[in-house]
Amino acid sequence: MEHGASVTSLLIVVVVAFLTPILLHRFKLNFIPVVVAEIIVGLIIGKSGFDIVHEDMWLETLSTLGFIFLMFLSGLEIDFSAFKKSGNKDKKGSKKEPNTFFAASIVFIGIFIVSLVLSYLFVLAGFIENAFLMTLIISTISLGVVVPTLKEGNLMKTNIGQIILLVAVIADLVTMILLAVFVSLYGGGDSNTWLLLVLFAVGVGLFFVAKRFKNNKILEPLSTGTIQIGTRGVFTLIIVLVGLSETVGAENILGAFLAGVLVSLLSPNQELVHKLDSFGYGFLIPIFFVMVGVGLNIWELFSDPKLIILIPLLLIALLLSKIIPALFLKKWYDFKTVMASGFILTSTLSLVIAAATIGERMDVITNEMSGMLILVAVITCIFTPIVFKKLLPKESVQVKKLKIAFIGANQLTMPVSRQLEDSLYEPTIYHTKQEKATYKIADSLFNIVEIPDFELETLEKENVLHSDIIVVSTGSDEINAQLALACKEKGVERVIARIETQDLEEDLKAQDVEVFSIFLSTKALLRALIETPSVLNILTNQETALYEIQLMNVQYEGMTLRKFPFTGDVIFVRIFRGKETIVPHGDTELHLHDRLIVTGSKEYVEELKRELEFLM
Numbered sequence: 001m002e003h004g005a006s007v008t009s010l011l012i013v014v015v016v017a018f019l020t021p022i023l024l025h026r027f028k029l030n031f032i033p034v035v036v037a038e039i040i041v042g043l044i045i046g047k048s049g050f051d052i053v054h055e056d057m058w059l060e061t062l063s064t065l066g067f068i069f070l071m072f073l074s075g076l077e078i079d080f081s082a083f084k085k086s087g088n089k090d091k092k093g094s095k096k097e098p099n100t101f102f103a104a105s106i107v108f109i110g111i112f113i114v115s116l117v118l119s120y121l122f123v124l125a126g127f128i129e130n131a132f133l134m135t136l137i138i139s140t141i142s143l144g145v146v147v148p149t150l151k152e153g154n155l156m157k158t159n160i161g162q163i164i165l166l167v168a169v170i171a172d173l174v175t176m177i178l179l180a181v182f183v184s185l186y187g188g189g190d191s192n193t194w195l196l197l198v199l200f201a202v203g204v205g206l207f208f209v210a211k212r213f214k215n216n217k218i219l220e221p222l223s224t225g226t227i228q229i230g231t232r233g234v235f236t237l238i239i240v241l242v243g244l245s246e247t248v249g250a251e252n253i254l255g256a257f258l259a260g261v262l263v264s265l266l267s268p269n270q271e272l273v274h275k276l277d278s279f280g281y282g283f284l285i286p287i288f289f290v291m292v293g294v295g296l297n298i299w300e301l302f303s304d305p306k307l308i309i310l311i312p313l314l315l316i317a318l319l320l321s322k323i324i325p326a327l328f329l330k331k332w333y334d335f336k337t338v339m340a341s342g343f344i345l346t347s348t349l350s351l352v353i354a355a356a357t358i359g360e361r362m363d364v365i366t367n368e369m370s371g372m373l374i375l376v377a378v379i380t381c382i383f384t385p386i387v388f389k390k391l392l393p394k395e396s397v398q399v400k401k402l403k404i405a406f407i408g409a410n411q412l413t414m415p416v417s418r419q420l421e422d423s424l425y426e427p428t429i430y431h432t433k434q435e436k437a438t439y440k441i442a443d444s445l446f447n448i449v450e451i452p453d454f455e456l457e458t459l460e461k462e463n464v465l466h467s468d469i470i471v472v473s474t475g476s477d478e479i480n481a482q483l484a485l486a487c488k489e490k491g492v493e494r495v496i497a498r499i500e501t502q503d504l505e506e507d508l509k510a511q512d513v514e515v516f517s518i519f520l521s522t523k524a525l526l527r528a529l530i531e532t533p534s535v536l537n538i539l540t541n542q543e544t545a546l547y548e549i550q551l552m553n554v555q556y557e558g559m560t561l562r563k564f565p566f567t568g569d570v571i572f573v574r575i576f577r578g579k580e581t582i583v584p585h586g587d588t589e590l591h592l593h594d595r596l597i598v599t600g601s602k603e604y605v606e607e608l609k610r611e612l613e614f615l616m
Contacts, residue, residue: 033148035285105170111171115135122134149385151552202241326341353374407430409448413473469496481508
């Protein structure tokens with residue numbers, strides 16, 4: 001009977017986890033994050049509601065695995081390329097935007113200081129005994145709420161969006177590390193702070209090992225089919241670091257978070273990330289969040305007057321800890337944008353659950369206090385995104401053009417840069433002084449920057465590596481190859497190199513550098529003109545050309561082409577999804593990071609790019 005009961009509880013949890021997002025979509029409750037809805041459903045079927053689910057071995061194991069995988073994905077969500085972005089000068093007459101990393105760092109330091117002060121006030125008021133734990137709880141920010149909200153608001157590529165994202169990323173990293181320090185300090189005699197260094201040292205070692213083998217040609221055939229060596233490697237890394245965390249006396253979630261950070265640093269392909277997201281958010285993580293709600297007893301919380309008073313006080317503290325430091329941004333942004341930023345940074349969930357769970361297990365806080373902290377976190381996730389969207393001025397959502405750096409001025413790069421100036425791109429040509437005399441007339445026609453040489457240090461001084469796309473087209477294949485690889489290693493997302501040597505071409509492609517050859521391109525075009533002149537006309541005609549658009553707008557995730565609102569003016573020719581090529585039809589679903597090959601008028605395609613592609 002016990003076995004039957006456990007399966008029944010598991011069945012109920014899995015079914016409600018499946019139905020929750022469907023009901024949210026059906027009743028147009030999309031303003032509520034799915035994870036929050038899962039906690040609310042857990043409240044209904046758990047101790048606070050019908051009490052039809054009881055925790056047992058099955059649910060405890062799956063819930064723990066869900067928590068571990070949630071922490072892994074939290075680490076994986078951290079985009080370290082954001083740390084390399086810096087402020088930009090707008091056109092004449094506009095304000096200079098702040099350096100995103102500097103601004104985010106100042107805001108987070110302010111958040112931590114204000115959180116520390118407020119924590120001591122709570123200690124003096126007798127609400128809690130440990131100021132360290134309370135500081136961590138107040139200073140946490142939910143990446144799981146911030147990222148989707150920024151994407152929905154089309155803010156991921158704006159300067160203010162990058163600042164908000166960086167604050168959340170820094171908060172995630174620092175809070176997780178300090179939580180591990182908290183456990184080592186207050187966890188008893190078997191925990192030593194210095195042992196955490198062993199964990200991080202092993203993590204660094206595993207990172208360099210994985211980086212060495214990442215692009216190994218021997219492993220490439222093992223990445224598909226029934227082997228999926230990349231996925232196996234990720235899960236091995238998670239288990240190794242989780243096991244090591246427990247061995248050194250730290251929490252298992254620290255090992256999982258560290259595993260996610262290491263995988264993020266390795267810049268995995270989007271296909272692998274999609275698989276990991278699907279597994280986590282499709283199975284384990286919903287079970288965890290439903291069980292969080294099942295374990296909460298809100299009636300016990302409301303029976304304690306002290307906890308009832310603490311709920312609004314903690315909400316006010318969370319708001320103050322984010323809004324006051326966000327006022328630093330008033331130097332560059334209007335008051336509504338600053339207030340909106342403070343509200344979205346107030347959202348907190350996963351790490352509050354982690355801190356509350358750990359604090360309860362260590363007897364630093366009571367079960368009722370743990371439940372109250374989780375309840376407040378759930379409340380913040382419901383109202384802060386709504387207030388953020390209401391406060392944010394529409395002009396803050398303006399899309400920035402993609403910056404393209406052409407290294408080398410010649411008869412190929414110059415006309416292409418001129419053609420791109422009137423579209424969604426901001427091209428700049430960098431060439432050496434020796435070439436300057438050849439292009440005196442061009443200075444007034446093109447955005448040209450003169451540099452002394454093509455050395456990497458020179459390009460770094462000119463902020464070339466901050467470009468979204470770098471095209472290397474000097475007169476030397478060797479220089480092109482060296483610069484392309486160096487730019488790729490520095491974290492530039494897209495690097496295109498002109499290479500006429502086949503051996504170099506293969507080596508660069510193996511390093512994710514895109515390659516083009518004038519000789520091979522001309523030969524292919526001539527053959528196409530002879531054999532298929534109509535196809536060549538499609539490729540070259542400005543009104544009927546083929547274009548590639550990468551789907552980054554979450555609003556179109558899972559939408560079928562039959563329901564796509566723009567099909568009257570565009571034809572979908574192909575869809576590239578990872579290594580898969582799809583011939584589209586009416587029931588084909590669109591997914592994030594799909595590369596859509598379309599044909600249509602240039603004006604319409606640019607409009608479509610703004611809608612789909614700028615959320616990089």
